[in-house]
Amino acid sequence: MLLLSFIVFTILNPRFATPNTIGIILQQVAVIAALAIGQTLVILTAGIDLSVGAIAILSSLVMASLAANNGVPGVLALLIGIGCGVLAGFINGTLVTRLNLPPFIVTLGTLSIFTALALLYSGGQEIGRRQLPPILNWAGTRIQLGPFRITTGVIVVAVLAAVMAFILSQTKWGRHVYAVGNDPEAARLVGIRVDRVLLSVYTVAGLIYGITAWVQIGRAGTASANSIVDANLDSITAVVIGGTSLFGGRGAIIGTILGALIVGVFRTGLSLAGVDDQWRVLLTGVLVIVAVSIDQWIRKVKA
């Protein structure tokens, strides 16, 4: 799928398959891909997280504001900001496991709560590059990797993806995440503490959103309550296109990263081919439906 769209767009516009464009796509995709890693964790447990963007915005505003307005040292501000993400994820997890509410409802509520908190805290103000200490802008540092011009943020996300992929496929915790998503009753019967696994998943997802906030500040150069507003649906789109089942228990990080790349390639390709913005949105919608249909069809044929 990724290869196919890549080839099509290269035919449409020869400028597409240049290291330059690829570098730009990677930079654009990084933030959504990172959020989608956290989203993958949650969706693997048959949940959904609508508060991804809100948590990332809250974290980014906290870290930026602490550093810019309260004179907190950069590193400390960064850690506190990421800590906010962890805490927000922990709150989601606690609500899901203690109140036994569906994740959709919990995160729909916390989406509003965290967004409002971010606005209340920042007073709606944007914090620009000049006000930020170097550490918070670090993820926007441009580096040359072979022919590709990327940012350190891309590397951060790549490392994050590799670490999470390893944890999910190679560790006990990862296996329990799949088991809990696949059949919570079976998991409980073999002695897995389902609530604990769920709580840890939402908390780790919060950690990932917190780290993403850092990458986002680096990419945008600012921290703003209006950034990454489409992040919720974009992250879910990436996960779904990447072949992770919304019913839980099936999927992988590598799929999510490919899913995010497909969306990125698609969008950049369409705009390089001179397609209107509205049509781009429309075609992305078509892409989701087509990609998932093909995926299901392939599964049926294989089985």
Next chain:
Amino acid sequence: MSTPPTSELSAEEQGTVGLGAPVILADPKNTVLSGRGLVKTFGKVVGLDGVNIDLFPGEILSVIGDNGAGKSTLIKALTGALVPDAGEVYLDGQQVHFRTPQDARGSGIETVYQTLAVAPALDISANMFLGRERRRSGALGSVFRMLDKKGMKEDAGKSMANLGIATVQNMGQAVETLSGGQRQAVAVARAATFATKFVVLDEPTAALGVKETGQVLNLIQQIKAKGLPVILISHNMPNVFEVSDRIHIARLGGSAGVITPKSHTPTEAVAIMTGATTLQKG
């Protein structure tokens, strides 16, 4: 049957004549598991009314009874899923107090549930070791927490082979690609591998077809051949009579007695179960 037997019944009273073979309450020192005077009430509903039960080494003991007779409550009270209000449970002659199923598991009691308690998307080996994953040796295991996937696959294959399950070869196969019987075989193999005291099978064939049921019954006999006693809870009389050494009949929260496939016919068992006939005291 008028009054259910209570824990106060002496060995003699518990014994039977007429239809029944004599049953004497054993000294818990000679049993793998003994329940004595187990009582469990749910509000005004009496789930267990002073039930006695014994499981001897190397035997297959079936527990039969009508719906609501207290089969499941009895088993749950023995395996920690329920804590009895009164009565004692002895494991190898030692009194035990299981508070959770994990306690019982920790003591070497494994249960296979009626619902196929396997995660369909995970492979056979992952299901076999679910909740008991092994890590790799050395730094890969202790620092990076890597699972010993290869070792677990090999051991899963060995356990399946030990029980004569030859139809499944690839331990990396997802459980959802298996038939219902093969899935249950995975669950039974898991129980047989990790149990050290005995295995409880709760309606293991309820969801299966005739041929698959036969495979599972065969597995039960394999477990017995390994020397592990088995408690089988079932509705299915032909199955029960095919594999059991002794049959405990639960009725109205109590016990209507213990029979053997030799002493009674399935029809008589059903009659005792439903209260049409009583194992007479004397």
